[in-house]
Amino acid sequence: MTIIVDDAGSGDLLFGVIIGAYRTDTGDFKCGLVDVKFFQPELYCSKDYLTEAARITLELLASLKAKPDEEVHLCQGYIFDVAAAELKKTLDEKLVQRIRVTGEAQRLTEIAYLDEIRNLGYEPLEEREEKRAKSFFHMMRWLKAKPEMLKYAKTGWPRLKRYRMFKDRQGNDESKPLHLATCSECGEECEVPFKPDPHRPVYCRRCWGKRRREERKKRGTPTPRHARREGSPETSATIQP
Numbered sequence: 001m002t003i004i005v006d007d008a009g010s011g012d013l014l015f016g017v018i019i020g021a022y023r024t025d026t027g028d029f030k031c032g033l034v035d036v037k038f039f040q041p042e043l044y045c046s047k048d049y050l051t052e053a054a055r056i057t058l059e060l061l062a063s064l065k066a067k068p069d070e071e072v073h074l075c076q077g078y079i080f081d082v083a084a085a086e087l088k089k090t091l092d093e094k095l096v097q098r099i100r101v102t103g104e105a106q107r108l109t110e111i112a113y114l115d116e117i118r119n120l121g122y123e124p125l126e127e128r129e130e131k132r133a134k135s136f137f138h139m140m141r142w143l144k145a146k147p148e149m150l151k152y153a154k155t156g157w158p159r160l161k162r163y164r165m166f167k168d169r170q171g172n173d174e175s176k177p178l179h180l181a182t183c184s185e186c187g188e189e190c191e192v193p194f195k196p197d198p199h200r201p202v203y204c205r206r207c208w209g210k211r212r213r214e215e216r217k218k219r220g221t222p223t224p225r226h227a228r229r230e231g232s233p234e235t236s237a238t239i240q241p
């Protein structure tokens with residue numbers, strides 16, 4: 001008999017993180033919430049979300065009446081690092097495993113998270129799980145249109161500092177602010193280090209690289225190696241010609 005513990009929402013901008021615990025022999029499922037405040041500027045740096053996730057995990061295991069000889073499989077995600085250490089203090093080390101959670105445990109935890117974000121009025125993208133970067137920008141756009149909902153967002157993430165909409169919440173950052181843009185070529189969301197001009201095309205890193213290579217080919221100049229590299233749209237900057 002095994003209890004599987006998974007999380008949903010740790011990589012998503014909206015809402016806190018759902019911790020779900022699933023008992024394989026009975027199909028019982030319980031879940032709890034690491035409140036979004038743990039991912040906001042005042043608390044984020046202290047990493048208290050890890051102890052909170054551990055506290056919730058222990059609570060869920062108790063409510064599923066976990067026995068001392070039962071295996072507990074925790075998702076590999078960082079959010080369970082403290083939970084795993086805590087469990088190993090009371091359970092035999094062999095009983096506590098870190099796994100890649102799939103199946104029913106994963107499905108139910110994801111549903112619980114989706115319910116929460118839908119309750120905020122946000123409709124998640126169909127392909128949310130395959131297209132993480134796209135989903136990130138989708139949530140960001142939604143927040144931009146509804147700044148009053150920023151209180152439900154993980155505004156403490158350090159990389160958000162570069163966006164003006166989060167800047168006020170995190171204090172000043174020396175680096176150039178980033179702006180959201182839509183690539184004129186492929187239509188993907190991307191981020192650019194300048195304010196996009198609506199009258200001029202903007203390209204994501206991939207399309208910009210492609211255009212540069214084609215221009216070079218036309219001129220007959222060899223492509224330098226660094227220009228061939230393709231970055232994920234989430235982390236790459238883009239250039240406006």
Ligand SMILES: [Zn+2]
Pocket residue numbers: 183184185186187188203204205206207208
């Ligand atoms: Zn593009």
